[in-house]
Amino acid sequence: MPFFKLINKRLRSSFVGAFCAAGLGAMGVQLAPADASASNLRVFPQSAPAATVLPHEWQAFRDRFVATDGRVIDHEKRGVSHSEGQGYGMLIALYANDRATFDRILRFTQNELGMRGDRLFSWLYEPNQYPRVTDRNNASDGDILIAYALVKAAITWNDGQYLRIAEPIIDDIGRLLLQRHDEFVLLRPAAFGFDRSHHNDGPVVNLSYFIYGAFPLFQVVNDRYPWMEAYNTGLRLTSSALAGRYQLAPDWVTMRRDRFLAPANGFAKKSSYDAVRIPLYMMLGGKVPAQYIAPFDRAWNVRGRGIPLDYDLGNDRLIMEMNDLGYRAIASLTACAVRGQPMPAGIVRYRNTTYFSSALHLLTLAAARTYYPQCINGGQPSYMAQVHMGSQTAGTRATQQQWRQRHVPRRQADYSHFDMGN
Secondary structure (H helix, E strand, C coil), X not given: CCHHHHHHHHHCCCCCCCCCCCHHHHEEEECCCCCCCHHHEEEEXXXXXXXXXXXXXXXXXXXXXXXXXXXXXXXXXXXXXXXXXXXXXXXXXXXXXXXXXHHHHHHHHHHHHCCCCCCCCEEEECCCCCCCEEEEEECHXXXXXXXXXXXXHHHHCCCHHHHHHHHHHHXXXXXXXXXXECCEEEECCCCCCCCCCCCCCCCEEEHHHCCCCHHHHHHHHCCCCCHHHHXXXXXXXXXXXXXXXXXXXXXXXXXXXXXXXXXCCCCCCEXXXXXXXXXXXXXXXXXXXXXXXXXXXXXXXXXXXXXXXXXXXXXXXXXXXXXXXXXXXXXXXXXXXXXXXXXXXXXXXXXXXXXXXXXXXXXXXXXXXXXXXXXXXXXXXXXXXXXXXXXXXXXXXXXHHHHHHHHCCCCCCCCCCCCCCC
């Protein structure tokens, strides 16, 4: 069944929105205040997408970090693979318009990490161990990245098979990983190990696991779960958790009432290789208001040297600057998103470094080329789908009407291995 007929059939009564093969894959998100209603979300596509990871960039990354069987390799950690890395690989392959490699990464992910008994993915694969999956617990950022890439692939390549794979993953993310806690909808870091029953400082939340561009898409696919409340929770918690002399976001925070949003016991009290991704995820899925990105710009650029910080929040002291190119690219894009400062040519020029830094570098360049093209060569967006919450969307009424006529219907393992992103 053609993709749009499939999705129209499934979504006819579930959400006020619109899809197109190009536009939604390059969503721009504008968020109203934290109590905005997801029912006011609108999507208006404009033109077809182009690759936002360039061929030479993708070839360099693929040759170094993607095996022929589709395994994305973290060379700095003994050649292991993570569900997070598989999601990164799928997204970057999509942005490079390399469907064959996307499919290889997907097959490896399904065959090797998708054996939990639910539709989530084991987070750690060690090729020199037996069994090779050495921790069967999931990691929610990996699950979300994989499902996000699948929905975007269905849209970009107009193929409903990717949506059919994504649907049960999204359902289990909503069912097993979203958790109401007081007035918040939390994203559990995994299905096991972070609740009050499993951790004396629980619930524990990782603020870098909120991948903002995914939640509006998940809302369209399956509106039984409070995706946009989780979206708003991530923004609110991040703003409220800033700590230390530089007002940095902790990697891990507790939601315990007597220690609310303090760095969580049992984890390093740091802002580091997890937290560096937070503004990237805000910018990758579209333009959240600059107020949420501004603290990172102030800490890293205005008060610093354009370099994210590995920072000890317990003792309020700098451990080291995170000087790899991918981390500096994130800091540079925050400066442009907040203050309009263009990204330096040396930052825009991709070259391989470590797996983690390289993946984040390419995702940052994709975000810049899609939503902040003025940051690179003073350009204009080649395509955009505008998403507004509770406000009028730009575009003529006639254009919107034409679009509507075409498309709008209306298990558990020991957790000691878990150290993703460090």
